[in-house]
Amino acid sequence: MPEFNVVEEEKKSRRFFMAGLFAFFTSFGLIVIGALRYIVPNVQYGKAERFKVGMPQDFPDKQATYIADQQIFIVREGDSYTAISATCTHLGCAVRANNAAPGFFCPCHGSRYEADGKNEAGPAPRPLDTFEVSLGHQGELVVDKRTTVPRGSRFKV
Amino acid sequence: MSTDQAAPERGVWRRLFQAIRKTGAYQSLGQAGGPARLSRVFSGSFCRALAADVSRSVPWKAVFNRPLPQTPKEQSEIAISSFWLHIHPATITRRSLKFSTTYGLGGLCAGLFMMLVGTGVLLMFYYVPATDHAYKDMVDLQHVVSLGRLLRNMHRWSAHGLVVFVSLHMFRVFMQKAFKAPRQLNWVVGVILLVFTMMLSFTGYLLPWDQLALWAVTVGTNMAGAIPIVGEKFRFVLLGGPTVDQATLIRFYVLHVVVLPLVMFIFMVYHFWRVRKDGFSGGA
Amino acid sequence: MATEDSVQPVAETDPKEYGLLGFVQGRPPAVADQEEERVSVYPHLISREFLAFGVMFMTLLVVSTLFDAPLEELANPGKTPNPAKAPWYFLSLQELLHYSPPFIAGFVVPSVLVLTVCTLPFFRGRLLVVPTGLLLATIIVPMFDGLIWNVIHSIAPGFADAIRVYGLPTIALLILTAVGLFKWALSSSMDDPKRAERISTRLFIVFVLFLLALVLIGEYFRGPEWKWVWPWQ
Ligand code: HEM
Ligand code: FES
Numbered sequence: 001m002p003e004f005n006v007v008e009e010e011k012k013s014r015r016f017f018m019a020g021l022f023a024f025f026t027s028f029g030l031i032v033i034g035a036l037r038y039i040v041p042n043v044q045y046g047k048a049e050r051f052k053v054g055m056p057q058d059f060p061d062k063q064a065t066y067i068a069d070q071q072i073f074i075v076r077e078g079d080s081y082t083a084i085s086a087t088c089t090h091l092g093c094a095v096r097a098n099n100a101a102p103g104f105f106c107p108c109h110g111s112r113y114e115a116d117g118k119n120e121a122g123p124a125p126r127p128l129d130t131f132e133v134s135l136g137h138q139g140e141l142v143v144d145k146r147t148t149v150p151r152g153s154r155f156k157v
Numbered sequence: 158m159s160t161d162q163a164a165p166e167r168g169v170w171r172r173l174f175q176a177i178r179k180t181g182a183y184q185s186l187g188q189a190g191g192p193a194r195l196s197r198v199f200s201g202s203f204c205r206a207l208a209a210d211v212s213r214s215v216p217w218k219a220v221f222n223r224p225l226p227q228t229p230k231e232q233s234e235i236a237i238s239s240f241w242l243h244i245h246p247a248t249i250t251r252r253s254l255k256f257s258t259t260y261g262l263g264g265l266c267a268g269l270f271m272m273l274v275g276t277g278v279l280l281m282f283y284y285v286p287a288t289d290h291a292y293k294d295m296v297d298l299q300h301v302v303s304l305g306r307l308l309r310n311m312h313r314w315s316a317h318g319l320v321v322f323v324s325l326h327m328f329r330v331f332m333q334k335a336f337k338a339p340r341q342l343n344w345v346v347g348v349i350l351l352v353f354t355m356m357l358s359f360t361g362y363l364l365p366w367d368q369l370a371l372w373a374v375t376v377g378t379n380m381a382g383a384i385p386i387v388g389e390k391f392r393f394v395l396l397g398g399p400t401v402d403q404a405t406l407i408r409f410y411v412l413h414v415v416v417l418p419l420v421m422f423i424f425m426v427y428h429f430w431r432v433r434k435d436g437f438s439g440g441a
Numbered sequence: 442m443a444t445e446d447s448v449q450p451v452a453e454t455d456p457k458e459y460g461l462l463g464f465v466q467g468r469p470p471a472v473a474d475q476e477e478e479r480v481s482v483y484p485h486l487i488s489r490e491f492l493a494f495g496v497m498f499m500t501l502l503v504v505s506t507l508f509d510a511p512l513e514e515l516a517n518p519g520k521t522p523n524p525a526k527a528p529w530y531f532l533s534l535q536e537l538l539h540y541s542p543p544f545i546a547g548f549v550v551p552s553v554l555v556l557t558v559c560t561l562p563f564f565r566g567r568l569l570v571v572p573t574g575l576l577l578a579t580i581i582v583p584m585f586d587g588l589i590w591n592v593i594h595s596i597a598p599g600f601a602d603a604i605r606v607y608g609l610p611t612i613a614l615l616i617l618t619a620v621g622l623f624k625w626a627l628s629s630s631m632d633d634p635k636r637a638e639r640i641s642t643r644l645f646i647v648f649v650l651f652l653l654a655l656v657l658i659g660e661y662f663r664g665p666e667w668k669w670v671w672p673w674q
Contacts, residue, residue, distance in 0.1 A: 041397050041404060068519025086519075091379040091543055093372060093521040107523030108376060109539050110666040125542065125606050226483060233481040245486060250477040254485060261493050268494045272501065292515045299512065310505035318501070320530045331645060334638075341562035348559050355530065362528055371516035372525040380538070380547025385607070388548075400518070 050144040052136055056081060056157045064097045064104075064115075072131065072143060073097065073104075075115070080154035083143045084117045085129035095128070104128065116152050127151050181206035244429050253439035258333075262326035263432075266350075267425065269319045274418065276312040284364070286410035288403045291366035316358055323354050335438035343431040346424055353421040360413035363406065374409075375401050523665045532659030533580065533652050539667055541586035545608035553579045553615065567637035571622045573644035578618040580651055586611045 053074055059065050059081070064073040071086040071094055086094050086104075093108035102115035111122030118127045132147040133155035141155075177183050185206040211217055212225035221239075226232040233247045252258060283302055284294045298305035327347060330336055336344035363374045378401070382392035397404025513522070527535045537546040554576065561572040589610035594601035604610075631637040664670035 040394055044398050044404075046398060046400070046402065066519070068517070071519060091376045091538070093376065093525055094519060096521075096523070105666055107521050107666055108372070108525045109535075110668060123539065123542065229481060232483045236482040236487075242483065242487065245482040248479040248481050249486060250479055252477060254480065254489070261489075264490060264493060265497060268497050272498070288516075295512055299509075306509065307502075307505055310508065310510050311501055313510035314504050314508070315501060317529075328649065332642070336562040337565075338562075344562045345559050348555065352555060358528060358530065365512055366516045367513040368516055368520075368522050369511065369513050369526075371518065372521055373527050373531075376525065376535075377527065377531070380534075380543045383543035383606075384548045385544065 049146045050142065052140045052142050053083075055140050064102075066097065070143070070145070072145070074141065074143075077154070080156045081133050081141060082116075082154050083131040083133050085131065085145075087128070088124060089119065089126045089128060090122070090124045118151065180210040182210050244433070246433065249437070250439065253437055255439075258439040260325070260329055262322055262329055265322050266319060266326055267429075269315045269322060270421075270425065272315045273312060273319065276308050276315065277414065277418075279308050280312055281414060286364065286406050288366060288406055291364060291406065295365045295367070316361060319354055320358060323351050327351060333438060340431075340435045340438065343428060343435055346428045346431060349424055350421065350428060353417055353424065357413060357417050357421065360409040360417065363401070363409045364413065366406065371401055374405070524663060524667055526659065526663070529656055529660055533655035536655045536659045536663075537580065537583045541583040541611055542606050542608045544606060545583050545586060545611045549608065549612065549615075550579055550583060566634055567631040568623075568626050569641040570626050570631065570637060570644060571619070573641040573648065574622040574625075575615075575619055577644055577648040577651065578615060578622075580648070580655065582614045582618065583608070583611050585614070589614070 047070070051070060053067055053070070053072075056076075056079075059074055059076040061076050061078065064075045064084070066073055066086065073084045073086055075082045075084060084104075086096075088095050088106040088108065088111055090106065090109055090111050093106050095104040095106045095111070095113065097104055103120075104113040104117075105111070106113075106122065106124065109123050111124035112120050113124070113128055114120050116127075117130060119125070129148045130151050130153055132144045132149050134142050134144070135157070136142045182203060185203045208225055209227065212221070218224065223235075226235045236242045236245045236247045280298070283298055283305065285291065295309070298309050300306075330344065330347070359374075359377060363370045378392050378395055381395060382388045384391065393399065395405075395408070396402070397408050526532065534546055534551065537550060540546075557572045557575050557579070561569075564572050586608055590601055590605060593604075593610070625631070626637070631640075661672040662669055664674070
């Protein structure tokens, strides 16, 4: 007759119970972590990233024209055009064109940028982005914010 | 016919007057004659008698089950047996009662939190968390809705007040070294409450959808984006997209009116419970 | 073997019944409090609470009648106001943002502050100078991030550019400060517990004053482009 060891049996059933408890909480925890996926949005209903900004000749020469609802500047120099982002590379405020000298400044923490977007002072860690410019079907300028081009690139019309 | 009807009515009034004359409040008024009467009204004995009378009335008893305690024994029992008062111990030391022990700061924080919930719920009757609506609703609250401006002001100033008084409360706890064992855990709970106060303020700041709101939240969430590796993802989830927009407004709204206050309330209740269990440093 | 007769009827001598409410560690509180005068919470504390709530409510009413909460123009993603200020209780962080990269001012500083405040009660006796000193250091050190970075930049520009966004000067200095504070706390100058406590209290007060100063600077001394202005300008 096999001996019935109370202590061993108790240990066994406790071990079984603890394993069950562990399995329960692990699976519950995994389910909760998985459910966090819910709060990461899958679709965006934002503005188009590629858009028309107007006819080339409508932009004043040697000036940075601000397109407010897209947060970009169109800089015209003769027949060449550049699209410079107006989003400060520090913390995302909208930079403004300087009043006197060419270049930009940020009203939030005082970053300064040169005319081509290079950061020259303040906390900004890198230059303003420069976006790709092309011509649309009716000869209008089209800017694509998804594609950045090297600083100083110009689009000749 | 008409005299028959009038008779019981007269009876009701007469009985009412008789009842009033029998109350302690009326008698305490009558005890002093002439000009001394007014001073008696303010001297507490009138108030006490009035309170005792009210608490013996039928409607009072229907709600609270028992009259206001009169004897010392009843008084020390009520803090334990009343649902509303049982967060308190039955008795405390005179030292705890002194103003300079707490400066009333923790209690004031709890009071401001209640004010915020009250005024906030009222604001929700008019406010719609949509980018083309929110700002107009704030302007309406200021100019069109009766008492809207007052309510918005009260909500805003209590929020600022809560930040001030939570900080002061923390400062007094530190200066009196009331965070030492066995109260360490309650200090940690306190810090959590402070952080929640800040998060509530930050999420609430976006809701008016004005220039201040948009740019404070743009800068604030971009700071979160500066965390290496997870920062961008975290910011994206917080905003519900790449920039502060409709998705952000509804996220912050839900956090501000439901999630954060609820969690903060639970921590507050735990905070109070721990003050009891650890023993108040002024002598519980 | 005990019969039922041998059981004493306790109830006759002591009519009270006791139930076990719970176990607590430490001294029975009653012993310590015996000498202190006690009063019942009702009405002494309850009346004070009602009075305090009443005063608070009335003050709030008066303040809200006299002063309006700010409401600026409709949000405009294309135009940042100049200057763009955070609410006052975040202005100390915004001021630090002026000196150090966002990773430091926006993440490292708040995290270190919250964690240090949380663990503060677990440092006992002379060790209390460690968290209090670290709190103070956490808001002072980032101000020198730019300065130190400039020095590194003049020696090794490439390396400096690579570490700029991570604010390594600040992190290194903070770790050094923490180690230094530990050494200081264990040194013989802290042998007197009274003195150690006094020093930690002072460090904490200076920390609070510094935070306050940063808030005031942000609120009253910062103008367009976050440049220094005098309040009367
Ligand atoms: C919404 C926020 C808070 C509320 C409503 C609150 C409320 C209270 C109340 C009513 C008390 C009783 C004594 C008193 O009035 O001072 C108390 C005690 C205490 N609080 Fe808070 N508190 C809050 C935040 C904090 C914070 C931020 C800390 C510290 C980081 C803190 C730490 C403590 C500690 C350690 C005690 C026990 C003090 C003692 O026994 O002397 N609390 N709190
Ligand atoms: S966001 Fe432009 S300087 Fe900070």
